[in-house]
Amino acid sequence: MGPILLAFFLAALAWVLVAGAALRERHPVVFWYLTGYPLTVVRIVRTWRRVAQLNDFTVSRGPTRGLLGELVVTGDALKPIAPRISFPKATRTGASVEVRLHPGQTPAVFISAADALAHAWRVHAVRVTSPERGLVRLVATAGDPLKRPSLAAAPAAHLSALVGILESGGAWVMNLRKIPHWLIVGATQSGKSTLLARLVAQLAPQNVALVGVDCKGGMELGLFNPRLSALTTCRREAVAVLGALVTNLQDRMRVCRDAGVRSIWDLPAKERPVPVVVIVDELAELYLTDGTREAKAQAEQCSTYLLRIAQLGAALGVHLVVAGQRVGSDLGPGVTALRAQLSGRICHRVNDPGTAEMTLGDLNKDAVVVAQAITADEKGTAVCTGAEGGWDRARSHLTTPEEARRTAAKYSDLTPVLRDVHRALLLAATPEVES
Template sequence: MNSASTTSADATWPSWVLVVAAVLVSGLLLAGPALRRRYPVAWWLLAGFPAVALRVASTWRPLMAGCGLAMSRRPALTVVSGLVGNGAAPPQPRVPRLGLIRPTAGGFWLLVRLLPGQVPEDFVKAGPAMAEDWGVHAVRVTSWKPGVVRIAASAADPLAAPRIPRTRGPGQLLRVTVGALETGAAWVVDLRRVPHWLIVGATRSGKSTLINALVAGLAPQPVALVGIDCKGGMELSLYEPRLSALATNREQAVRLLAALVDLTLDRMTVCRAARVRNIWGLPEKERPVPVVVIVDEIAELFLVASRNEKDEAQAAGTALIRLAQLGAALGVFLVVAGQRVGSDLGPGVTALRAQLGGRVCHRVADPGTAEMALGDLNPDALKAAQAITPEQAGTAVLASGDGWERARSHLITEADAESIAAEYSHLTPNLSDLHVEAL
């Protein structure tokens, strides 16, 4: 009797498992569209990633063979001889060893060990074929270490509609989330880590939107914002309630930049007296407020039409270079933007570019500007920037010494920027307290 009951229970157990699995799968299929729309990360981890991971594992060998990344285990003549003499099937070719497939918020990544004679560029060329075969938006291949590459895939385009952070507040000092990376991670501008930035982009490419996002993130923080907009303040006047100073022509810009250089020299004296290497080594109560200098349309500072203008342009360029060289340790940070930035503006621009470690390149109207922004850092980043189309407004390529990424800034409108600047106008430091003469 007990034996019969046990046998019956053993027979029905797999059936119950199948029923429960079928119910779960059916529920997931029915709720899939709503789950994907409201909770995209949860949907991807529960349904999307397992299916794609299975596809990657099952197609890896034929994909490598199709891309020319597989190698025969024996020389071709030996294989043919074996086929003719013994009628045996040819040995399976060797393929690069596939590592563990790890999920991310909107994709996955894995490591692959190269076969002898292979280089990372072989896998970079195969990236589009991988994306097509796996049914994902994009695949990016980078070198991980000698003999190993990292393959990262994005299931969907995370730059199509980057989500604005739910909370807004002071956050970490000099650290602002301005958009989303192609990997799905947040695009964070951290001025403590990369103190100076160059932002280029043609009209309606997203440059102004990025500056709006940066100012919106810095406005609630205890920092001084200084603007230089030699086009009469047409762009930066939106933030005037939150700006400690605004120069609207080159004459004012030269005076303001000279005052900022004096400020850095004063801070240098304070640090030397305290025997510290930067302002962050000072006690918090004695630490001067950080200053973020935003320069819009840098070309207006360097274009000259007379001898007097040439002297002004040279003075402005020299001051900017000094601020870039001294500012990081002394709490002065530069964000330099422009539609066109090229060596034709003079040697001062090239010297300044060398001091701006962070680069952001939107769609540009001339290849020289993209070359100036990214050419000295990474040739692959330059190619990616040149491929940005007019329909991809807001999309940019950002690069630094750490590498490069495609990204898109959050949409912060002019009205939003103006409202945020007014909301936090009470936090605006007085320039006289910073030993900077008013214009």
Template sequence: MNLSASLLVVAAVLASGLLIAGPALRRRYPVAWWLCLGFPAASLRVVRTWRPLMAGCGLAVSRKAALTVVSGLVGNGAPPPQPRVPRYGFIRPTRGGFWFLVRLLPGQVPEDFVKAAPAMAHDWEVHAVRVTTPKPGVVHISALAADPLKEPRAPKQRTAGRLLRVAVGVLESGAQWVIDLREVPHWLIVGATRSGKSTLINALVAGLARQRVALVGIDCKGGMELSLYAPRLSALATNRAQAVKLLGALVDLTLDRMALCRAARVRNVWGLPDEKRPVPVVVIVDELAELFLVANRSEKDEAQAAATALIRIAQLGAALGLYLVAAGQRVGSDLGPGVTALRAQLGGRVCHRVADPGTAEMALGDLNPDALIAAQSIAPEEAGTAVLASADGWDRARSHLVSETDAEAVAEEFAHLTPCIPELVEAVGGASVNDGPAVHFERLDGDAGTEG
């Protein structure tokens, strides 16, 4: 047996072994299965179907005018020329899919390929295809072999991770969904009942509870939601009157930190020496609408005071170590101009399934129309699935399943990290939320530990 025949036999044996072990390999090592078997097969389907797919979707262009073809070619017995199709580049694998670039033909626009995305997914036998535009004249086509949002797996977190950075779920691309308050300091989270909003907040609180940060809660529904994390909260307001006082104290805190930075001639708290840098504060507002709904004149004054304080915190807080996460079932312009002004300061947006289109419009409408359409298409059975958007773009994602019991246990476990900030405690009645001993951090440690 010569060398070429031996190589063929070895290749056949390896291929047969991979096919037999394929199902088990896919279950235990999905990434390895995809790179060894799934991706080569998908690449062959792309190559085989590209020309008929482009023709069927109206993306192929005739090389010559009809009269020239008839008189010059068909009349002479020659077959008509094949239509031109867009050229695609090298197909590159990802952990759960692939991507490549396509050069547009004259007269084509990216929207033509966006409309063809469902047909691409069916022909290539993949879960979904997304089309984006990295630069004029080129589209980026990415495909996902399976739905990574179906069963997201929470990573085992051994350390606190990088300061103010929490992995809360998984993106549709298969990458981790990370909320980094140092990069995007303020967030708006919306979603109807049982849409996954509370689960996302649980995941965020569970991650931040392990870090040396102060958590402050505002829950005007009597504290029914955020009181679960009471051992880890430095302060909790359970009605609007308390919320107004607490927000006022937070504004005063920002002014004090501003004076500290000015005296040290730095532009933000991260420029201060370690021994003078104050602890970061993350303010979590649950059910934002409760702060803005009014029934009489006195409530209107309270609502206006709360809105003004929230806007000031959002405007000044990022540089001074104060971060805002505002959540609600319904957030719309009908709640007053304060909501729209606040929305403009919240650079990160997360929209779960919502009960009214106005809430989705408020969350995503000013950032990306495609993200708005994707959010409005979330089905009731897709609990936990959300569309997140910022100035950098948008993506579909799903938060890790962190139950209230799990989040409560994490709050108890890390209660010893709760900083005592006297001015915030006094604002909500002079009693600390945490019944156990609280620690007053005089300085903020740098970014320590590895990512979980």
């Protein structure tokens, strides 16, 4: 009976392992709740006191100085007391623990120990936040959700685009109503163009006018031309179109003033002008010049128009999405002023630390360090700001150029006509046609 029972036991164990592997592959959330979460709870509870002591989370009510004969001895007090923690709460991608701080403690020591906590609990990462004074929340992520980005469900909203997944497992949404203007940076092959393609594909079915500014001859944004209300391919055309949009802003201000409202969203739906999203691909092409007087004048005009749109566009339904391989003050004095108006920030892998600092440094220094750690193998991965402040690592959903092209063609009949913008573009293109 002994060998037979052993054989049955080994066979049962093999089936359990096979079933567990299949469950983990097909239903990772269910596998996490049934297997990963209980094991993680045990590790957190068993290791907390030791981890707290090793990472200086503990305090002691005893004195740190004492008398030894006629000598004063200084050292660590005995009987260290670890901060009190809540029972680990399960999430779809990990677990969260709340820590009640001792008087005088700050979240800084927990932030610096995040990697040590992840190692002790055998999880992918631990994020540290402080929702209120005296309280720290430790959010452990069991695995890296960015390796297999699936689209989490998110409510459909006007001027909102579901572009990928956050490291926390939530939906990565670019909501232009909440964050009206965005800055996207990334080196070649970092995922910047893929993100723009996803954004256009998500906005195409909506009641919105899309205006493309692509001074690289339209190579990138030209794929979406059927759904664009206007596409500029050189700086001269960009000056004309951006200038027409600024004039359009003034018309919208006049409508709001006459109606006694402060935003187009307060107007009746029938009187509300169509929202406009201006997508600028490669900002440097607008600012860098060959030194001629005409080129400098065009660059200054573009800078002024973009800044004007960023300052006034949020309430008037004109939004900016500005992308580039690098962003720095050396492009011109207007870049820093424009950056300050673009509250939405997305930083992919970049080639120079200055671009990451320019993109995220004024919001969060920790985010700069994380962005600089993105490797060439992590295509589509970025550090992004959230609607409620803070930042996250995220990865965009893969949208191929062909998919974006088909989507643009499918919804081409929804393309609004911006008559003043279209007229300005035709006038700017006329000299080029005649030559």
